[in-house]
Amino acid sequence: MTQSVADHLLRRLSQWGVTKVFGYPGDGINGLVAQMGRLPDGPRFVQSRHEEMSAFEAVGYAKFSGEPGVCLATGGPGAIHLLNGLYDAKLDRVPVVAVVGQADRTAMGGSYQQEVDLHSLFKDVAAYLATVTVPEQLPNVLDRAVRTAVGRSAPVVVIVPGDVQELDYSPPEHAFKHVPSSAPDPLSEESRTLPPVAALDRAAEVVDAGERVALLIGQGARGAAEEVLELAEATGAGIAKALLGKDVLPDDLPHVTGSIGLLGTRPSWELMRDCDTLVIIGSNMPYSQFLPPFGRRAVQIDADPGSIGMRYPTEVNLVGDAKATLRALLERLDPAQGLAEPRRRWRETVEEGVAHWWEVLDAQARVPADPVNPMLVVHELSLRVPDDAVVTADSGSVTNWYARLLRMRPGMRGSLSGTLATMGCAVPYAIGAKFAAPDRPAVALVGDGAMQMNGLMELLTARRYHELWDDPRLVVCVLHNNDLNQVTWELRAMGGSPKTPFSQDLPELSYAAFAEQAGLVGITVDRPEDVGPAWDRALSADRPALIDVRCDADVPPIPPQVDREQLVDTVKALLSGDPDRRGVIARGLAAKAQEFLPRRD
Structure with a gap:
């Protein structure tokens, strides 16, 4: 029986130990998607709501499994959507293999629909990049891609035109200008290289x-x-x-x-x-x-x-x-x-x-705010997060609270977009984590800006697949302040500019109500005393849950040491008509004072 290129590619990925492929369908990868439906023992297709989320989920999977993440997208717009997640993998040094479709070979170069110069598109982000134009290329290209991704902890891209996917597979011959490949071997990012x-x-x-x-x-x-x-x-x-x-x-x-x-x-x-x-x-x-x-x-x-x-x-x-x-x-x-x-x-x-610093953080988390101090949210999570939890954090002011207040315990894992610092990664990271470790609870800490950017739709992905996970718990916590808060603080502290509501304010939305409509547990919190019980309820739920916490945008993410220039710029911004200056001054002084008040012995 003949074997198609698509069939051989999927079976080869299975030989490499790949069990999940995060993707979104499109006609440029019809051959691969169709073959997945015919290959019950091949990699599982995990459908995201957007190709960028597929790439982020592959990054999250790789970060928490120690194995390469694999994502799949059609050519043209699908390929373009992958870029942000692949750059995240590049800058955080994470092994990800992207398999991408392309226009049929007969149409390439003819400005055909959805035809994009994929080599120009991916040449900066990919540690290895190749297009399979004949079946005999496939094993060497795919094997080299996987080995490069693992060996260099980097993203790689394999492009397979639509018509090539449908061709009968034939292996490279022992012949001039044919390039063979050895069988897949155990994957390991570990090296035992020693210096002189x-x-x-x-x-x-x-x-x-x-x-x-x-x-x-x-x-x-x-x-x-x-x-x-x-x-x-x-x-x-x-x-x-x-x-x-x-x-x-x-x-x-x-x-x-x-x-x-x-x-x-x-x-x-x-x-x-x-x-x-x-x-x-x-x-x-x-x-x-x-x-x-x-x-x-x-x-x-x-x-x-x-x-x-x-x-x-x-x-x-x-x-x-x-x-x-x-x-x-x-x-x-x-x-x-x-x-x-x-x-x-x-x-x-x-x-x-x-020891003194942990006491300071405890006191800062309890500083009164209107309505909830965002520090309290992560502080209360720290008191009750399971020892085997995986915690992801988005980019924004939430990163401050994750960095300072979440107390890692033995066995816990955590990550974020450390170098690219891209918004919108926490929810897909958590989904990738659930596929990497389905028996562990996951928590995603997200600002409302990132949630509106792309987190909302990925709640549907969590609902769709949660029954596959041994532990169904995936808790998304949204810090809801209707402000792109980190940028607001950067404007004040680094630009000397007051908050600009026309660019910083976000439209109002009940994230808990959205979660409930999506079939998940939705919890609204607008009082400090309800934060702990909300975490208890979410962490004991029988399905994914979302906590929507109304937070005070005026609680400042004060650096460990404020230099004179930052202080001058912040004061200048507040005196230049910042609409929230009263709350900023009050919360800032109250938080900073906790460092100098006497503590218990």
């Missing part, structure tokens, strides 16, 4: 000499959590986390200072300010102003040589797998240095700062 011995020795000398050591970890340290903790114990170091590394270590460790950067914590800022030695592990956090003043001794560990030495003038750069490199570094540290008195005092200082 001399570099490891120099790094050990730098670390041994430090009395106030700080570690900064990112997502590249995820497989090396045990080694990170051993290094911290050996040196008395405090540990700050880049946003993409927020779930690498739990926040219940007394020397973990939390997130770093504009959205970070005061203990992380103090850790960087006061350390004499910095070790960066698997992080490409771009905001160098939040790293130590130049001149401190520093070592960086990263598997990607292109990320080495980019953010801080490091003294020793170690290109290698974080786990293996840290293990080799630990073996070279001088045990006589240990926790000498200066290091013990440093660790005690770090732990005191962390």
